[in-house]
Amino acid sequence: MAKEITSRAENYSQWYNDIVKKAGLAENSAVRGCMVIKPYGYAIWEKMRDQLDKMFKETGHTNAYFPLFVPKSLFEAEEKNAEGFAKECAVVTHYRLKNNPDQPGKLMIDPDAKLEEELVVRPTSEAIIWNTYRDWIQSYRDLPILINQWANVVRWEMRTRPFLRTAEFLWQEGHTAHATRDEAISEARKMHDVYAVFAETFMAMPVIKGFKTESERFAGADDTYTIEALMQDGKALQAGTSHFLGQNFAKAFNVTFSNENNENEFVWATSWGVSTRLIGGLIMTHSDDDGLVLPPKLAPIQVVIVPIPKPDSALIEKAEEIADGLKSLGISVKIDRDETKRPGFKFAEYEMQGIPVRLGLGKRDLEQNTIEVARRDTKAKMSIGLEVVVPYVEQLLEDIQQNLYIRAKAYRDEHITEVNSFEEFKEVIETKGGFVSAHWDGTPETEEKIKEETKATIRCIPLNAKEEAGKCVYTGKPSTKRVIFAKAY
Amino acid sequence: MAKEITSRAENYSQWYNDIVKKAGLAENSAVRGCMVIKPYGYAIWEKMRDQLDKMFKETGHTNAYFPLFVPKSLFEAEEKNAEGFAKECAVVTHYRLKNNPDQPGKLMIDPDAKLEEELVVRPTSEAIIWNTYRDWIQSYRDLPILINQWANVVRWEMRTRPFLRTAEFLWQEGHTAHATRDEAISEARKMHDVYAVFAETFMAMPVIKGFKTESERFAGADDTYTIEALMQDGKALQAGTSHFLGQNFAKAFNVTFSNENNENEFVWATSWGVSTRLIGGLIMTHSDDDGLVLPPKLAPIQVVIVPIPKPDSALIEKAEEIADGLKSLGISVKIDRDETKRPGFKFAEYEMQGIPVRLGLGKRDLEQNTIEVARRDTKAKMSIGLEVVVPYVEQLLEDIQQNLYIRAKAYRDEHITEVNSFEEFKEVIETKGGFVSAHWDGTPETEEKIKEETKATIRCIPLNAKEEAGKCVYTGKPSTKRVIFAKAY
Numbered sequence: 021m022a023k024e025i026t027s028r029a030e031n032y033s034q035w036y037n038d039i040v041k042k043a044g045l046a047e048n049s050a051v052r053g054c055m056v057i058k059p060y061g062y063a064i065w066e067k068m069r070d071q072l073d074k075m076f077k078e079t080g081h082t083n084a085y086f087p088l089f090v091p092k093s094l095f096e097a098e099e100k101n102a103e104g105f106a107k108e109c110a111v112v113t114h115y116r117l118k119n120n121p122d123q124p125g126k127l128m129i130d131p132d133a134k135l136e137e138e139l140v141v142r143p144t145s146e147a148i149i150w151n152t153y154r155d156w157i158q159s160y161r162d163l164p165i166l167i168n169q170w171a172n173v174v175r176w177e178m179r180t181r182p183f184l185r186t187a188e189f190l191w192q193e194g195h196t197a198h199a200t201r202d203e204a205i206s207e208a209r210k211m212h213d214v215y216a217v218f219a220e221t222f223m224a225m226p227v228i229k230g231f232k233t234e235s236e237r238f239a240g241a242d243d244t245y246t247i248e249a250l251m252q253d254g255k256a257l258q259a260g261t262s263h264f265l266g267q268n269f270a271k272a273f274n275v276t277f278s279n280e281n282n283e284n285e286f287v288w289a290t291s292w293g294v295s296t297r298l299i300g301g302l303i304m305t306h307s308d309d310d311g312l313v314l315p316p317k318l319a320p321i322q323v324v325i326v327p328i329p330k331p332d333s334a335l336i337e338k339a340e341e342i343a344d345g346l347k348s349l350g351i352s353v354k355i356d357r358d359e360t361k362r363p364g365f366k367f368a369e370y371e372m373q374g375i376p377v378r379l380g381l382g383k384r385d386l387e388q389n390t391i392e393v394a395r396r397d398t399k400a401k402m403s404i405g406l407e408v409v410v411p412y413v414e415q416l417l418e419d420i421q422q423n424l425y426i427r428a429k430a431y432r433d434e435h436i437t438e439v440n441s442f443e444e445f446k447e448v449i450e451t452k453g454g455f456v457s458a459h460w461d462g463t464p465e466t467e468e469k470i471k472e473e474t475k476a477t478i479r480c481i482p483l484n485a486k487e488e489a490g491k492c493v494y495t496g497k498p499s500t501k502r503v504i505f506a507k508a509y
Numbered sequence: 510m511a512k513e514i515t516s517r518a519e520n521y522s523q524w525y526n527d528i529v530k531k532a533g534l535a536e537n538s539a540v541r542g543c544m545v546i547k548p549y550g551y552a553i554w555e556k557m558r559d560q561l562d563k564m565f566k567e568t569g570h571t572n573a574y575f576p577l578f579v580p581k582s583l584f585e586a587e588e589k590n591a592e593g594f595a596k597e598c599a600v601v602t603h604y605r606l607k608n609n610p611d612q613p614g615k616l617m618i619d620p621d622a623k624l625e626e627e628l629v630v631r632p633t634s635e636a637i638i639w640n641t642y643r644d645w646i647q648s649y650r651d652l653p654i655l656i657n658q659w660a661n662v663v664r665w666e667m668r669t670r671p672f673l674r675t676a677e678f679l680w681q682e683g684h685t686a687h688a689t690r691d692e693a694i695s696e697a698r699k700m701h702d703v704y705a706v707f708a709e710t711f712m713a714m715p716v717i718k719g720f721k722t723e724s725e726r727f728a729g730a731d732d733t734y735t736i737e738a739l740m741q742d743g744k745a746l747q748a749g750t751s752h753f754l755g756q757n758f759a760k761a762f763n764v765t766f767s768n769e770n771n772e773n774e775f776v777w778a779t780s781w782g783v784s785t786r787l788i789g790g791l792i793m794t795h796s797d798d799d800g801l802v803l804p805p806k807l808a809p810i811q812v813v814i815v816p817i818p819k820p821d822s823a824l825i826e827k828a829e830e831i832a833d834g835l836k837s838l839g840i841s842v843k844i845d846r847d848e849t850k851r852p853g854f855k856f857a858e859y860e861m862q863g864i865p866v867r868l869g870l871g872k873r874d875l876e877q878n879t880i881e882v883a884r885r886d887t888k889a890k891m892s893i894g895l896e897v898v899v900p901y902v903e904q905l906l907e908d909i910q911q912n913l914y915i916r917a918k919a920y921r922d923e924h925i926t927e928v929n930s931f932e933e934f935k936e937v938i939e940t941k942g943g944f945v946s947a948h949w950d951g952t953p954e955t956e957e958k959i960k961e962e963t964k965a966t967i968r969c970i971p972l973n974a975k976e977e978a979g980k981c982v983y984t985g986k987p988s989t990k991r992v993i994f995a996k997a998y
Contacts, residue, residue, distance in 0.1 A: 047641075047644075049575070049576045049637065049641065050576075050580055050583055050637065050640055050641075051576045051578045051579070051580060051628065051637070054576035054577070054578060055576075056573070056574070056575050056576065056641055057573055057574040057575075058573055059571040059572065059573045059656065061573075062571070062572050062573045062574055063571065063572070065574075066572065082548040082551070082552065083548065083551050083552070083555065084545070084546055084547055084548045084550075084551045085545070085546040085551055085554075085679065086538070086545050086546075087538045087539075087540045087543035087544075087545065087677055088543070088630075088661055088663065088677050089540045089543060089599075089677070090540070091539055091540060092606070092616060094539055095606075095616070096614070096615055096616045099614060102616060106605070106606040106607065106608075106616055107605050107606070107607075108604070108605070109604065109605060109606050110578075110601045110603075110604055110628070111601060111602065111603045111604070111605075111606065111618055112599045112600060112601050112602075112630065113600065113601075113602045113603065113618070114599075114600040114602065115597070115598065115599055115600070115665040116595070116596050116597070116598060116600075116665065117581070117584075117591075117595040117596070117598050117600065117629070118595065118596075119595075125585070125588060126585055127581060127584070127585045127591060127595055129600055129602070129627060138618060139540065139599070140606070141577075141601065141630075148538065148539065148540070151539055152536075152538065152539075152545055155536075167548065171661075172577055172660075172661065174577065176604040176605065188576055188577050188578070190574065
């Protein structure tokens with residue numbers, strides 16, 4: 021039953037949908053483009069959120085909460101930002117329903133309850149937050165403001181996919197205010213680093229750090245820093261962005277401060293966010309044709325113990341002893357006490373759910389004082405002495421975490437291809453896929469033409485790009501460094 | 510500066526607003542009826558949320574996330590629920606804005622982007638959740654479902670107050686599905702107990718446990734269990750409710766299961782919720798004319814150490830040593846290193862913020878090997894030997910927690926008045942306030958008349974009400990137990 025998923029080779033997109041469904045992560049809802057995040061999917065999000073929240077607090081940020089709605093007049097104040105999001109806004113126009121006189125038992129909008137000003141459901145919160153910050157900031161002593169918000173946002177996307185692109189999604193959005201340009205840039209970079217560390221250390225997902233070209237920037241930003249990951253089908257995933265917003269929002273909302281010399285200046289801003297999209301990235305970085313593969317640091321259940329063939333009291337007792345030992349090390353453990361399903365069925369289910377380590381404990385094992393340890397990443401099985409199983413599993417979880425990163429990085433590195441002609445460019449994009457490292461003349465026109473002809477976009481200008489004289493693959497004009505192209509989610 | 514709040518005696522309502530503002534808990538936003546929850550207020554909510562989440566998980570629940578929007582056709586399916594919330598719904602009618610041709614730089618609703626079906630911003634999630642549960646439940650083996658959601662909801666209230674009543678608020682809503690009526694009732698009662706334990710043990714806020722009369726029930730519930738707290742102005746606050754929903758939502762959404770005898774039955778339901786309103790209750794239970802008073806278990810900062818008059822290295826070193834000692838016991842500590850403000854100003858600020866324990870460390874203290882310990886609840890100050898300050902503070906935090914509860918309970922108990930005539934009833938409600946315990950004939954008509962004449966409502970029929978023959982204070986008709994009336998928030 022759990023085995024019935026489409027293979028990646030057969031249909032990658034269907035494979036992804038099958039995992040989302042069969043691992044119990046999410047499902048479509050009655051609302052167009054909105055998903056239900058099911059308990060197992062939400063448990064992964066909780067692990068991500070708790071770790072990120074810890075990292076935000078360690079870097080000096082506190083959480084707060086701003087309204088879901090943005091009055092239209094505030095929404096449109098920062099013109100570029102408004103233009104960027106206007107086409108995908110859910111808009112509240114009324115605040116009451118009433119009985120429909122023509123259809124008993126049905127409701128209709130009460131035309132008398134039309135709002136004087138429409139309310140936009142936040143697609144992002146710069147507008148409402150900077151309108152608030154105006155009252156919080158008078159002097160340089162009120163700066164910096166380092167606030168993060170965990171919230172839901174709505175962007176009315178036409179084509180949606182669970183986690184990767186949904187009309188409503190959960191995210192965090194940091195919004196900081198600074199006295200100087202340098203300090204704001206440092207903040208944007210610091211959070212960019214936090215995202216990269218989180219992606220690589222916790223998600224075991226290697227990322228390229230870079231900044232976006234002007235046409236790919238966040239609407240309203242002066243610079244957008246991004247982390248770009250590579251999925252197993254050779255497409256890129258923008259996994260997190262951190263924006264240096266300059267004084268754009270301060271000017272739009274008239275947020276000034278008096279500096280140490282008593283002069284009035286506009287405030288400098290950043291914003292940065294990651295979302296439930298990361299779960300999509302997690303799935304597509306590690307999983308295989310048997311189901312989800314989770315890095316131990318983000319697995320809601322790290323170890324499952326399955327007494328075989330049927331749980332009896334001696335087996336359960338031993339399982340509990342092992343579970344207690346693991347739990348005392350902070351490892352999350354489930355003991356499977358279900359007597360109605362066969363071991364083979366259970367094993368397939370736990371593989372589908374991506375539980376990193378499975379311990380199978382049979383009567384013969386108990387007699388021989390051993391236990392079977394199966395790791396999800398390589399599917400290797402080993403027989404281990406019962407007296408060492410707890411420290412063995414502790415180490416194994418670390419090994420799995422590391423192995424997943426190494427494996428994903430090897431795949432990613434193999435799929436960064438340097439090309440020096442447009443022919444080569446097109447061939448790599450069409451056949452091998454992945455990241456293409458190429459010279460570009462720096463103009464939006466060329467970027468646009470390459471996108472039209474190949475569907476590949478500039479994912480980022482890598483922070484570590486080395487200075488190198490070259491020629492644009494498309495126009496032949498001079499270029500000083502390579503940028504990273506790919507087809508992307 | 511921090512002292513400038515209105516006294517409770519002068520204007521209770523203004524006193525409340527002053528604390529919300531001056532303690533930095535929340536403020537009004539540009540969106541009618543929606544508040545901004547500021548970092549300090551949000552930190553209190555995080556403490557509440559984390560503790561409640563732990564209690565929900567310990568009682569077998571998991572978290573999930575359902576869409577913000579409810580299509581109108583689903584919203585109206587359970588008629589009583591729909592009727593109860595229809596008058597306060599924010600409704601999304603369009604999914605796009607466009608440039609306003611008449612006003613350059615301004616946006617307008619794109620009339621071409623009208624939704625075929627309006628979307629209600631959830632005021633509560635029974636409809637969207639039970640529409641989802643239909644697909645999750647086939648057999649008794651799929652039951653129970655024990656899910657909780659942390660979310661924002663919107664109810665378009667006409668008169669709003671920070672935390673107590675806002676158009677958007679944060680809450681949790683549990684939604685469970687069961688095979689039998691008895692099991693659902695047990696679940697509703699269990700979560701009612703969880704709320705009461707949370708209120709009394711963590712918020713130090715005594716509550717009366719009872720159930721609601723038919724007219725005060727949640728729209729769509731067969732029974733609503735409530736915890737009712739008493740504020741310092743003699744008004745009641747409904748602090749949390751747990752609903753036995755019968756089969757109402759199962760019938761509205763056609764959610765059935767086959768039982769062990771292979772017969773089809775409708776599923777039994779509960780829902781239960783508490784919200785950021787609890788912060789309002791916390792403020793009004795303990796605070797005084799100097800500002801907020803927080804129970805240590807929910808205080809974001811439990812201890813503040815203030816070196817006096819100015820921090821120097823010897824004082825800071827000692828402060829850090831004490832802080833480390835406290836932190837190792839899991840106590841949250843702030844050291845005030847600010848050299849720009851006077852101690853008197855700082856003390857007033859920390860009193861305003863309700864920090865349970867303040868340690869003042871001066872040079873003379875250091876010479877004498879003592880430290881000044883000030884407790885926020887009683888404002889008592891003591892000089893304590895430095896060598897015992899850490900265990901002393903640990904014990905003191907427990908004493909403060911307990912003292913706040915005892916104090917609030919004494920006030921509450923003094924304000925439960927048994928009355929036996931309507932004259933007495935009116936006099937107590939008008940002068941003394943608080944809970945009035947009186948006989949009632951059990952009819953909605955009498956309940957309504959008493960409400961019209963006195964503004965007092967039946968807060969609950971206490972679970973522990975003793976059987977007692979009596980006469981309704983309003984009609985003189987026979988009654989078997991007393992119920993609790995009060996004016997309420």
